[in-house]
Amino acid sequence: KAGVTQTPRYLIKTRxxxxxxxxxPISGHRSVSWYQQTPGQGLQFLxxxxxxxxxxxxxxxxxxxxxxxxxxxSEMNVSTLELGDSALYLCASxxxxxxxEKLFFGSGTQLSVL
Amino acid sequence: DQQVKQxxxxxSVQEGRISILNCDYTNSMFDYFLWYKKYPAEGPTFLISISxxxxxxxxxxxxxxxxxxxxxxxxxxxxxxxxxxxxxxxxASDLQFYFGTGTSLTVIP
Numbered sequence: 001k002a003g004v005t006q007t008p009r010y011l012i013k014t015r016x017x018x019x020x021x022x023x024x025p026i027s028g029h030r031s032v033s034w035y036q037q038t039p040g041q042g043l044q045f046l047x048x049x050x051x052x053x054x055x056x057x058x059x060x061x062x063x064x065x066x067x068x069x070x071x072x073x074s075e076m077n078v079s080t081l082e083l084g085d086s087a088l089y090l091c092a093s094x095x096x097x098x099x100x101e102k103l104f105f106g107s108g109t110q111l112s113v114l
Numbered sequence: 115d116q117q118v119k120q121x122x123x124x125x126s127v128q129e130g131r132i133s134i135l136n137c138d139y140t141n142s143m144f145d146y147f148l149w150y151k152k153y154p155a156e157g158p159t160f161l162i163s164i165s166x167x168x169x170x171x172x173x174x175x176x177x178x179x180x181x182x183x184x185x186x187x188x189x190x191x192x193x194x195x196x197x198x199x200x201x202x203x204x205x206a207s208d209l210q211f212y213f214g215t216g217t218s219l220t221v222i223p
Contacts, residue, residue: 042215056210105157
């Protein structure tokens with residue numbers, strides 16, 4: 001099976017712009033979750049989508065939003081970018097069972113906000 | 115508030131010796147615990163997990179120990195190899211996954 005695919009790999013944006021990141025999960029996986037990784041902060045949970053519905057949400061401002069399509073692919077959007085949004089954004093997929101054993105991660109999108 | 119904590123940002127170990135990575139958590143409702151390994155420019159990969167009904171799980175050179183009364187989790191790597199040099203994240207789950215801040219392990223040849 002192909003792994004989790006995230007595009008683009010790198011992005012450079014300026015403050016105030018918006019950005020959309022894409023994630024294709026492992027075939028058959030219905031859950032996609034998004035994480036932000038910054039130095040010293042570990043992986044901070046953004047949100048999780050299951051069957052096109054947001055199932056869980058972390059403590060991020062409303063500028064961070066997402067959606068999931070019927071083929072389980074997911075997009076994450078960040079509007080009005082701030083310098084502090086510079087981070088590695090990771091997408092993870094799983095079969096979606098509550099308490100599912102593992103998350104499978106993509107390689108991430110490295111976002112730099114100038 | 116950080117529900118899963120890794121208080122050691124870095125650890126250096128000689129090749130062949132034991133590496134012990136520690137993790138503490140605050141939520142007694144967590145029922146599953148995992149360790150992930152991350153190399154630069156790659157996403158984290160699953161390493162080993164343990165259910166809350168167990169206190170130990172082994173997989174080759176990797177062993178995870180769970181002390182529920184202390185809300186403490188540890189990962190032992192024996193013997194440590196240079197290829198083990200990476201950032202290790204512990205995670206806990208109830209309805210979602212909570213990750214620690216990571217420990218950067220360096221195994222010195």
